[in-house]
Amino acid sequence: xxxxxxxxxxxxxxxxxxxxxxxxxxxxxxxxxxxxxxxxxxxxxxxxxxxxxxxxxxxxxxxxxxxxxxxxxxxxxxxxxxxxxxxxxxxxxxxxxxxxxxxxxxxxxxxxxxxxxxxxxxxxxxxxxxxxxxxxxxxxxxxxxxxxxxxxxxxxxxxxxxxxxxxxxxxxxxxxxxxxxxxxxxxxxxxxxxxxxxxxxxxxxxxxxxxxxxxxxxxxxxxxxxxxxxxxxxxxxxxxxxxxxxxxxxxxxxxxxxxxxxxxxxxxxxxxxxxxxxxxxxxxxxxxxxxxxxxxxxxxxxxxxxxxxxxxxxxxxxxxxxxxxxxxxxxxxxxxxxxx
Amino acid sequence: xxxxxxxxxxxxxxxxxxxxxxxxxxxxxxxxxxxxxxxxxxxxxxxxxxxxxxxxxxxxxxxxxxxxxxxxxxxxxxxxxxxxxxxxxxxxxxxxxxxxxxxxxxxxxxxxxxxxxxxxxxxxxxxxxxxxxxxxxxxxxxxxxxxxxxxxxxxxxxxxxxxxxxxxxxxxxxxxxxxxxxxxxxxxxxxxxxxxxxxxxxxxxxxxxxxxxxxxxxxxxxxxxxxxxxxxxxxxxxxxxxxxxxxxxxxxxxxxxxxxxxxxxxxxxxxxxxxxxxxxxxxxxxxxxxxxxxxxxxxxxxxxxxxxxxxxxxxxxxxxxxxxxxxxxxxxxxxxxxxxxxxxxxxxxxxxxxxxxxxxxxxxxxxxxxxxxxxxxxxxxxxxxxxxxxxxxxxxxxxxxxxxxxxxxxxxxxxxxxxxxxxxxxxxxxxxxxxxxxxxxxxxxxxxxxxxxxxxxxxxxxxxxxxxxxxxxxxxxxxxxxxxxxxxxxxxxxxxxxxxxxx
Numbered sequence: 001x002x003x004x005x006x007x008x009x010x011x012x013x014x015x016x017x018x019x020x021x022x023x024x025x026x027x028x029x030x031x032x033x034x035x036x037x038x039x040x041x042x043x044x045x046x047x048x049x050x051x052x053x054x055x056x057x058x059x060x061x062x063x064x065x066x067x068x069x070x071x072x073x074x075x076x077x078x079x080x081x082x083x084x085x086x087x088x089x090x091x092x093x094x095x096x097x098x099x100x101x102x103x104x105x106x107x108x109x110x111x112x113x114x115x116x117x118x119x120x121x122x123x124x125x126x127x128x129x130x131x132x133x134x135x136x137x138x139x140x141x142x143x144x145x146x147x148x149x150x151x152x153x154x155x156x157x158x159x160x161x162x163x164x165x166x167x168x169x170x171x172x173x174x175x176x177x178x179x180x181x182x183x184x185x186x187x188x189x190x191x192x193x194x195x196x197x198x199x200x201x202x203x204x205x206x207x208x209x210x211x212x213x214x215x216x217x218x219x220x221x222x223x224x225x226x227x228x229x230x231x232x233x234x235x236x237x238x239x240x241x242x243x244x245x246x247x248x249x250x251x252x253x254x255x256x257x258x259x260x261x262x263x264x265x266x267x268x269x270x271x272x273x274x275x276x277x278x279x280x281x282x283x284x285x286x287x288x289x290x291x292x293x294x295x296x297x298x299x300x301x302x303x304x305x306x307x308x309x310x311x312x313x314x315x316x317x318x319x320x321x322x323x324x325x326x327x328x329x330x331x332x333x334x335x336x337x338x339x340x
Numbered sequence: 341x342x343x344x345x346x347x348x349x350x351x352x353x354x355x356x357x358x359x360x361x362x363x364x365x366x367x368x369x370x371x372x373x374x375x376x377x378x379x380x381x382x383x384x385x386x387x388x389x390x391x392x393x394x395x396x397x398x399x400x401x402x403x404x405x406x407x408x409x410x411x412x413x414x415x416x417x418x419x420x421x422x423x424x425x426x427x428x429x430x431x432x433x434x435x436x437x438x439x440x441x442x443x444x445x446x447x448x449x450x451x452x453x454x455x456x457x458x459x460x461x462x463x464x465x466x467x468x469x470x471x472x473x474x475x476x477x478x479x480x481x482x483x484x485x486x487x488x489x490x491x492x493x494x495x496x497x498x499x500x501x502x503x504x505x506x507x508x509x510x511x512x513x514x515x516x517x518x519x520x521x522x523x524x525x526x527x528x529x530x531x532x533x534x535x536x537x538x539x540x541x542x543x544x545x546x547x548x549x550x551x552x553x554x555x556x557x558x559x560x561x562x563x564x565x566x567x568x569x570x571x572x573x574x575x576x577x578x579x580x581x582x583x584x585x586x587x588x589x590x591x592x593x594x595x596x597x598x599x600x601x602x603x604x605x606x607x608x609x610x611x612x613x614x615x616x617x618x619x620x621x622x623x624x625x626x627x628x629x630x631x632x633x634x635x636x637x638x639x640x641x642x643x644x645x646x647x648x649x650x651x652x653x654x655x656x657x658x659x660x661x662x663x664x665x666x667x668x669x670x671x672x673x674x675x676x677x678x679x680x681x682x683x684x685x686x687x688x689x690x691x692x693x694x695x696x697x698x699x700x701x702x703x704x705x706x707x708x709x710x711x712x713x714x715x716x717x718x719x720x721x722x723x724x725x726x727x728x729x730x731x732x733x734x735x736x737x738x739x740x741x742x743x744x745x746x747x748x749x750x751x752x753x754x755x756x757x758x759x760x761x762x763x764x765x766x767x768x769x770x771x772x773x774x775x776x777x778x779x780x781x782x783x784x785x786x787x788x789x790x791x792x793x794x795x796x797x798x799x800x801x802x803x804x805x806x807x808x809x810x811x812x813x814x815x816x817x818x819x820x821x822x823x824x825x826x827x828x829x830x831x832x833x834x835x836x837x838x839x840x841x842x843x
Contacts, residue, residue: 022544029380029537057459089456094511097503107500110467111460 054087056114058308061091063101063119068277069250069297070119073143076301077117084309089113105129109136115308116140120147120155121189141307141317143300148191154307158295159322160194164201166325167246170272170291171206171213173329178270179243180213182206185232185252187222198248216242220252229255236263243269250275253292257283276328276336284333296324358586359556366552370545377541381534388527396516398446402509405445406502408438409465413498416472420479420491431476435469442466454511461504468497559588563595575603631807648677665706672702680730690757690766691723693732697755700733704740712740717756725764727836728812734801735768735832743772743829754827762838769822769831780821802832813837 060077062070074090081088091104091111099107101118102125108116109132116133120126120142130140130150139153146155171182184202186195199217206213218235221227232255236245245260247253253273257280260266266288273280273292283289300323311317328336357365415431418424442465447458471494478487559582569577579596582589651674658667676699679692694716701714714736736753744751754769775783782788783802809818818835825831 022548025537025540025544029377029541032533057456087452087456089460094453094457095503095507096510097507103500106496107460107464107504110464110497110500112463112467 053085054081055085056312057087057089058115058117058305059089059091059108059111059113060304061101061104061108061116061118065090065092067250069275069295072297073301073304076298077305078301080302080305084305086114086305086309088117088305102126102129105133109133109138112136113138115312117304117308118142118147118152119144120150120152121145122147122149122191123189126150139308139311141304141311143304144295146191148193153311154317154319154321156300156303156307156321157323158325160197161201162322162325163248163293164198164203165205166201166293166327167198167248167272168202168205168208170293170327170329171202171244171246172209174270174272174290175206175211175213175244179241180211181241182213182215182244182246183235183239183242184215184217184246185220185235185248185256186217187249187252188219189222190248202246213244222249222251225251225255228252229258232256233259233262236260236265244272245269246272247274250277253280257289261288281328281333281336284328284330285337287330291327291329293325293327296326299324359588362552362556362586366549370549373541373545373548374538377538381537384530385527385534388523388530391523398450398512399509399516401444401446402505402512405438405441406505406509408434408441409468409498409501409505412438412472413495416475416491416494419476420487423479428476431472435472438465438469450512451515454508454515457504457508457511461501461508464497464501464504468494468501471497556588559584559592563588563592566595566599570599570602575599575606631804645681648674648681651677669703669706672699675699676703682729686729687726688729689724689726690732690764693727693729694718694723696730696733697736700736708745712744712751712753715752715754717754717758719758722757722759722764725836725838726840727766728808731805731809731834732766732768734805735766735834738802738832739768739770739772739830743770743774745772747772752827759838760835764836764838766834766836767831768833769825769827770829771825771827772829774825774829775821777823780823784819784821805834809834809836 058077058081060074062074064070074088078088078090091108092099101121105116105118105126106129108118109129116138118126118130118140120130122145126147127150130142130147130152133140134151140150141154141156142150142152143156144158146152146157148155167184175182182202184198186198195217199215202215203213206215220231220235228251232252236256236259245256247256253275254277256271257273260269260271270290271288273283273289274294276292276294280289280292284292303321303323307317307321412431412434415427415434418427419431442462445458445462447455447462450458471490474490475487475494478490562580566577566579577599579592579599581596582592584592651670655667655670655674658664658670676696679696679699682688697714701712704712732755736755739753740751744753752771754767756765756767758765758767779788783806786803786807788803806819810816813836815837818837820833820835822831822833
């Protein structure tokens, strides 16, 4: 190859390389800028269009949106809803003002959802609101606590007799070393029927052994945390005979635990709580709390969505759906300690 | 395929443009690329800035919506309290405004929770509007119980709505802040990527410019290389003739044509010179042959064997008759002629040449009765120097015939052989008549012609010696005729190279 043709080839190669580089850079720049735009827009649009992704909306109304048990139930409901194309909204989540269950239920009705899941009670206000919702064409299911006189479509919660039996098992387990006096702290607004169911359940299980326990039921004003605390403290302070205390709702559990510590009764009496939280679980592991009865929150949340969905689609649902109950004591507390 | 067609068309176009236009095109193209890149970057930055503006648009909307709800409720309250027509008109006007405003609500571009709340808000505002309408209707119908109840419900709903708007606003503000941070970061990346992009494009544009520059300068450089090669005498340099239509194409074509013209001219000149040389060569050969023929003519004038035998017979006869002088004379004559008959390729040495001179002088002694004297001054060491045959005796003969034969008094011939530098000088001089400078010049340059009727052949003999010596030694500087002789007559010096003839 002559020198000249070599030079020509080199020149051709140089020009080809120049074209190639130029083309490549323009391509990379174009693609890069486009990808960048799309990526950026995606980060901006990192949201779900409720109306597009979901077919319907259920509102989840609870008295305390920060309650751990209710949060667990809500997340389970939300997941269950997602599978069915239902957006489950926790009413009051994100609101700045502080509201009670009645406010939340009012807002929920005004927001015209496809269904409402409410942690009810037997108060007439709740009953009226549930009936209003029904009039507005919104089906309501109650959970944990029922509003049995209302026009709710179903109640998803514990079977109180089963609950009582679970307490009875606890009494049976822990009561061998102490006396026979059992005090059950019951929320004032619990229906008479439920109270009886619990009582009967405890009796059935606790007295299955050689011991016969004397069961006393004391009502606690649960309108607010302050009244609950006041009542629980009074009961424990004035009590001289009780060997085993049983709490039947989360607030009563917390207040009783604190009062027993404060009045230095923790080592002399046995204590069975209701519901689990970090301090109760810790109490069980250290021996300060003997046992606690828990409901399966996830099962409850899930069942609520299933029930509403079933009613909306089939126009029928069973009016009572029980949720799982279990007892945590020293023998199985390990499982819950390793839990989150 | 399409690309190659485009490329060839592009090349064709650039080849047809003048250099000035080609350069302008290159600069315009590079500037256009840079401007385009800048515009692209500006467009993207502009879009980013728009996003920045949009970031807080939702907050503005919320505050507007909140104000509108309050206005509607104020009007409602005023109407409930005063039942004034103005308040009612204002209420209806603001209700429409509120409805329009609700339609403008951006129900996308938010996270799930905000979106859920916005849907609730829309329904609640709807509920609120129907409650207010119910209130107004009841008020107009003077149903105190009913309007009181619905007014309270509406007030409660307004309270919820305002809190909803406020809460959504706070959540959106947080969301927008997050977005603003993302945008700030993205602006930063954009800045860096734009800088890199512009640098890369500038680099590429430089390469492109370089390509254009090479497109123009490479043919010129090639022409310059060709010109240098030609100036160094390499006329066979191949010039790639460009088919470009620009000045460079013109330059390369005319340069190529010029080279062809020069080559033609040089070939013609060379042919002329060769022809002239051939003519001269032929002339010289003819001249040499003529001289050779002349010499042969002289040598063939007598039959040497016959002469030699005759002389021997004469010598023997003289001895029988007791004439010893005659015998010696005839013996010398015989030896003189025998020398000429020796087969020696025309080369001998100085000693033999001196012997011949002795024979000749002995003959002359008899002829001229001792009137001619030869004085020899010989460097004995030079006797074996090789010389062409018959170069000394003809010189002596020349001195005898032209120098001293016709003079009065005793003629003396001086023969001296000596070394001077790297040459052996054989000098023959006499005290005779000498030679005119005209003849001397003619003899030296070989143009001397024998005068009509002169049968001695003397000048011719000298010319013969000179030309033989020149041929033999391949040199012009082999002979010298002195303008003035030390002894008053003619003096000729042969300058024999000691090392023999040149190769």
